[in-house]
Amino acid sequence: MIYDVAAIRAQFPGLKRMQNGEPAVFFDNPAGTQMAQQAIDRMVWAMTEVNANLGGQFETSILAGKLVDDAHEAAKDFINARSVEEIVFGQNMTTLTFMMSRVLGRELKAGDEIVVSRMDHDGNVTPWMIMAEERGLTLKWLDFSPETFEFDIAQVGNIVTDRTRLVAVGYASNVTGTINNVKAIAAAAKAASNGKALVYVDAVQFAPHGVIDVQDIGCDFLVCSAYKFYGPHYGLLWGRQEHLERLTAYKVRAATEELPSKFVTGTTNREELAGIMGAIEYYEWLGRNFGGAIMPTLTRRQRIVAGVEAMLRHDHALADRLIVGLKQVKNVRIMGIADRAAFSRRVPTVSFAMEGCDPTEIAKFMASQGIYVWDGHNYGVEPVTRLGLIDKGGVVRVGPTHYNTPGEIDRFLGALNVYLQRR
Template identity: 35%
Template sequence: MSFDVAALRACFPSLAGGTAHFDGPGGTQVPSAVAEAVAATLTSPISNRGSVTAAERFADETVLAARSALADLLGADPGGIVVGRSATALTFDLARTLAAGWGPGDEVVVTRLDHDANVRPWVLAAEAAGATVRWVPFDPATGELTADDVAGVLSERTRLVAVTGASNLIGTRPPVTAIAALVHTAGALLAVDGVHLTAHAPVDVRSLGADFYTCSPYKFLGPHCGVLAADPALLGTLRPGKLLPSTDAVPERFEQGTLPYELLAGTTAAVDFLAALAPDPGSRRDRLVAAMTAVEEHEDRLRERLEAGLAELSGVRLWSRAAHRTPTLLLTFDGRDAADAYRFLADRGVNAPAGSFYAIEASRWLGLGDTGGLRVGLAPYSDAGDVDRLLTALREWLAG
């Protein structure tokens, strides 16, 4: 399918200000349809979920619609879609719940590539249970994390492996399906942080082999909340802490307190917005796969344009080199501070932040300490003009 980025950009009021946004990995801009869905829900008669009043039924329909939309986006079962405050909060809750069955001699595997939200919850839960933490390295020269790297730390004592679907710092996409096969052969569970991946490529949780998959709608044009996808049968075996009168049904038993109905409506609108990028008839799932495939191709074309331009600039080091990666680039500069580049670009209407972005283990493993570098992230609404503005501004800064 063709990808009309000009028509897409017209749907985003924030882009009218003229800023070139390369800060999507930290949270994308939002189309009008999402904001309108949030506002409409907030101003409609609504109550706690139920079946007696119209307000109760509206709340219930809003929740079920969001579960259905997210299931279509992720290739998951709507009965296994859990909504929470953030992917980080959901992972902490999941880690504490699973750790109740761990003890001395058990092992939990985390990687040096991951965002800390898929590291620290598991490390802290393992330590509290007396379990051992095993670390998977990645190649700092290429950014690659392989299935063999994971295989090297697995054992019959492994209970869970946590791995990213894509690095939010350097874009690396590990071979999750191959890793899942190894993990399951070892008799362990696999938790995949899909926060960064979901924004840039079609996702099929079942094909990936993820037992648990987290993502965040605000990274794919939606509002701020978190999502956990899993097999409902697996969720049914887990017993999280909950309030006594709250339901024990799955997935509600994992959702503490009243859900943010307006954010769920915005999430459904974001998924529908993405699906509408594919004009062909078919199920919403089919249209989402086609749309996200087109997004991936569009972003890859821009990434190649950006990388070609960066190669012409002296004193710039590109750390994003994995063969399979998202359009998220990490840059450092010979003898110059990335934070200075961040401020210089901002003054010229180009948003590309500097830091390690909670991927603290990855930044340290690369030898960048806690400082990281300048992160340049492309999004569906990025265009060639944005890329050229960034390159021009960087050239000006480097010449200064």
């Protein structure tokens, strides 16, 4: 089926924004995508048609409870969990990770080891660093190559020991764009620790660009944020049911011990859950319209996968056009995999630095042209430090996604050349 980017863009009302008489170019997607119409409609529906707290005997409360159940079912299919009892919703990936660091920290003692990564967003680093400091744990680092922008999986076996109790790693980097082989990392960590290490995966940057299958990865926890995959500002965490049942939740006395509600603090945010459900329904729409998933016998999971696969072909084409164009700009250093043959190991997020150019000034110029990009470390404190750029303003980050167009890539490259000519 022909990929119709105009039809896809029509599903995102935010893309109608105009600036300087032209459509704005949204390349800020790694920090937050535009919301799909399906997600917006679901949120409005939740706030107008089923707006009641849970547990009541009346119709709107009963319907609100069904909404919560349906959202858990949709999230289960999105990441291929075994059960809705393995799904925990929360404010965002960072908040959920801070919660889990407190929960998991209760089981650790001085001398235990945890491993974090030099490539990760700070949301998957600082919570564990604080836990290590508070519990007297030994903190170890999994490094990456600043030349290849990838991990050496063999190093996992050298770092992890039978004292290791946690390995935290990102699925895809919000700086380098690298897709990490988290399945191989999880297997290596389990083998080197004699099965004692839990593996915690941050999938925030991967979720908008790939198929998540927690049963295949072999990790113990995985977390992502819906506002990075076309939904509202809310997050979801998956954990193996045996872990979630065993662990102690920090909650009020009146709250239930039953999963999946055990780790939910306070009133469930039903409109956000509706928005997440709508975002997943958008993936299904993509699968039906551009992934060939039109047979009524297909499962929701199959439609989601078909939608993601349709996205990916377009993602790779955009990344190729962007990287080829940047390579033609003098003094540009691309901070990620630039080999077309290796694009299966990266998301389309592309960061770069230019000798003598301030990333903030480039981002400001782009903003004046109606092109939205990010600059700085983007909370990737560790990778930007490892790349030697933390004291040089960080990087310029350009993050196309499946609703962007080749013409928008060309606009960015043209604007970059104009900026350089005016310097």
